[in-house]
Amino acid sequence: MRDHQQITDDLVLYALRELPDQEASEVRSHLDGCPQCRSELGEINSDMALLALSSVAATPPQRSRERLMNAIKAEPRRSRSFVMHRPWWSFVPSFAAVLLAAFGLMLWRDNASLRHRLDVSHEDAAQREAELDRARLVVDALTSPESNHFALVATKSQPVPEGRASYMQKTGTLVFTAQHLQALPPQKTYELWLIPADGSAPVPYGMFKPDAQGNAAIVMPSADKKMAPKMFAVTIEPEGGSQTPTMPIVMAGA
Amino acid sequence: MSSASSLKDQPQVTDSTLMSRIRAGDEDALGTLHDRYAQVVYSVALRVLGETTQAEDILQEIFLQLWRNPQTFDSSRGSLGAWLAVIARHRAIDYLRRRRPETDIEDVIVAVDSNLEQTADRNIAIGKVRAAVERLPVEQRKPLEMAFFQGLTHSEIASKTGEPLGTIKTRIRAALLTLRKVLVA
Numbered sequence: 001m002r003d004h005q006q007i008t009d010d011l012v013l014y015a016l017r018e019l020p021d022q023e024a025s026e027v028r029s030h031l032d033g034c035p036q037c038r039s040e041l042g043e044i045n046s047d048m049a050l051l052a053l054s055s056v057a058a059t060p061p062q063r064s065r066e067r068l069m070n071a072i073k074a075e076p077r078r079s080r081s082f083v084m085h086r087p088w089w090s091f092v093p094s095f096a097a098v099l100l101a102a103f104g105l106m107l108w109r110d111n112a113s114l115r116h117r118l119d120v121s122h123e124d125a126a127q128r129e130a131e132l133d134r135a136r137l138v139v140d141a142l143t144s145p146e147s148n149h150f151a152l153v154a155t156k157s158q159p160v161p162e163g164r165a166s167y168m169q170k171t172g173t174l175v176f177t178a179q180h181l182q183a184l185p186p187q188k189t190y191e192l193w194l195i196p197a198d199g200s201a202p203v204p205y206g207m208f209k210p211d212a213q214g215n216a217a218i219v220m221p222s223a224d225k226k227m228a229p230k231m232f233a234v235t236i237e238p239e240g241g242s243q244t245p246t247m248p249i250v251m252a253g254a
Numbered sequence: 255m256s257s258a259s260s261l262k263d264q265p266q267v268t269d270s271t272l273m274s275r276i277r278a279g280d281e282d283a284l285g286t287l288h289d290r291y292a293q294v295v296y297s298v299a300l301r302v303l304g305e306t307t308q309a310e311d312i313l314q315e316i317f318l319q320l321w322r323n324p325q326t327f328d329s330s331r332g333s334l335g336a337w338l339a340v341i342a343r344h345r346a347i348d349y350l351r352r353r354r355p356e357t358d359i360e361d362v363i364v365a366v367d368s369n370l371e372q373t374a375d376r377n378i379a380i381g382k383v384r385a386a387v388e389r390l391p392v393e394q395r396k397p398l399e400m401a402f403f404q405g406l407t408h409s410e411i412a413s414k415t416g417e418p419l420g421t422i423k424t425r426i427r428a429a430l431l432t433l434r435k436v437l438v439a
Contacts, residue, residue, distance in 0.1 A: 012427055017344060018407045038363075042332070045364045047430035049336035051402055052298045052343050053370075054384040060296035064310050065288055071314065072281055072321050 002026060007037060015044040159214070161251055165192070165232040172223035174205060176232070178251075181210035184236065191237040192218060193245050197230040205232070207241045230254060269334040269371050277324040284321050290371065291335055292317075295342040301403050302346035312345050331363045335370030347405040386436040394429035397422050 002010075002023075007030045013019050014027045031038050159180035166175045176192055184190065189209055193202040205223070210216040231254035235245040267286070275283035292313060299312035316338065320326065331337050340362050370376045387395060397415065400406045408426070412419045 009423075012423070012430065013408065016401050017347065018401070042363045043434065044430060045340055045362055046332070046336060047434050048343065048402060049333075049339045049364050050379075050383045050433045050436060051387065051398065051430075052339035053294065053336075053380045054387045055301035055403065056294050056297040056380050058293070058297045058300050058306075058309075060292045060310060060313055061306075064292065064296070064313055065285065067310075068288055068314055068317050069281065069285055071318055072284060075321065 002030075004030070004034065004037070007034070008040065011037060011041050011044055015041060015048060161214070163232075163234060163251055163253070165253065167194075167229060167232070169226055169228055172220075172226040174218065174220040174223060176206070176208075176218040176220075178208075178210065178216045178234070179214060181214040181216055183214075184209060187239045188236050189239055189241065190216065190234055190250070191241050191245070193233045193235065194227060194229045195231045195233060197228040202233070202245050203227065204241060204243065207237070270329055273324060273327065273334070276321065284317065287320070287334075288317055290373075291338050294335060294339050294370075294376075298339055298342040299346040299349075302343060302350060302405065308349060309346070312342060312349060316341060316345060333364055333370055335376065336364040337362060340364060343402065350405050382436050383433065386433055390429055390432060394425045394432070398426050398429040401426055 007027055010019060010023065010027060014024060017024075019027065031041065161178065161180045161182065163176060163178035167173070178190075181190065189207045191207045192205040194205050195202050206218040206220060208216040208218050231252055233245065233252035234250045235242075235247070236250060237246055269287070269290075272283045272287050276287070295316055296309050296313045300306060300309035303309050303312070327334060327337060344362070370379060390398070397408075397411045397417075400411050400414070401408065406414070408419055408422050411417075412422045415422070417425075
């Protein structure tokens with residue numbers, strides 16, 4: 001493969017079309033990527049054109065024009081060529097029409113998209129307005145002096161068992177009362193337990209059964225063991241009581 | 255479509271306008287272009303071939319090709335007149351060598367943008383170039399004309415003149431550079 005300088009040296013031969021096919025092909029390839037050589041070749045061709053002009057003297061016979069005009073009249077119509085080689089500005093109306101159509105389509109799509117987004121926005125706004133109305137009514141109902149306020153409780157809810165133990169360690173006196181106790185199954189009894197503060201085993205402090213209203217009470221003036229309690233608890237035990245509590249604990253309090 | 259007479263009455267009609275009309279199928283435009291450059295094409299072909307009938311064939315062939323493929327030339331190739339002069343030389347050399355016209359012949363790009371459209375300007379340019387060629391040293395002019403008008407290769411010229419091949423190449427390049435300065439001056 002020849003270098004740039006070799007190609008440059010051969011440009012005159014190339015312009016005169018003296019180079020063998022292989023070398024001419026190399027020059028053509030080089031020209032594709034070398035503006036400098038393309039420019040120089042243009043200059044050489046220009047020089048050769050001037051040289052050609054130096055030979056201008058003879059006038060062609062008049063019949064040559066007639067021959068040419070007759071020849072082109074015999075040529076097929078140039079409709080295809082006419083269409084293909086119209087001046088560039090003749091395509092402007094067609095191009096503009098295509099551009100307008102494309103622009104129109106784009107606008108239509110944008111318009112449809114905007115209309116959809118506007119509809120969604122309207123729906124959102126209506127929904128938020130309705131929510132605001134509801135919130136405004138709630139605040140009015142809660143704060144208006146014209147409102148009447150009522151406190152309601154469950155009318156048929158099951159009362160929760162509750163007990164109260166009063167214990168005096170110094171004397172070992174215990175008073176225990178209970179309410180809302182559920183009725184016991186057969187052969188069962190409630191039993192009160194003192195849970196000692198020292199961590200020792202729970203101590204049974206008496207058995208009881210509620211009356212028909214669920215009330216019960218234990219009064220113990222003086223217990224044998226005057227222990228410090230951590231808490232009191234109640235369990236359901238077999239008739240006659242137990243030495244250790246049976247789970248679950250019905251109620252407990254410290 | 256303009257008539258031939260109306261085009262002739264408009265000497266200011268440029269080559270570019272005529273080519274546009276030819277592309278649009280205007281026969282009169284081709285006739286006007288023929289009137290403008292037939293002498294250039296015919297003279298170059300005649301100088302190479304030395305025979306009027308063949309030169310006339312070359313003339314016919316080139317303008318017919320321009321009619322069939324007007325896209326062959328566009329203004330980026332430079333001056334239409336200069337381009338036609340080079341094309342005429344190449345086609346005539348092909349004819350002389352009995353070879354098929356090369357397909358890439360239309361790739362010729364002429365750098366100079368000499369105004370050859372007007373007859374007066376064209377005649378002035380021709381006169382200046384002819385004088386410049388005549389002033390060339392014979393050792394330059396002879397190999398240049400042998401290469402350009404007779405289609406001889408550098409080797410053939412070297413053989414005929416007895417000069418070294420490198421010398422022939424140098425002299426031809428020098429002659430072309432001298433001509434380059436003619437229209438610039």
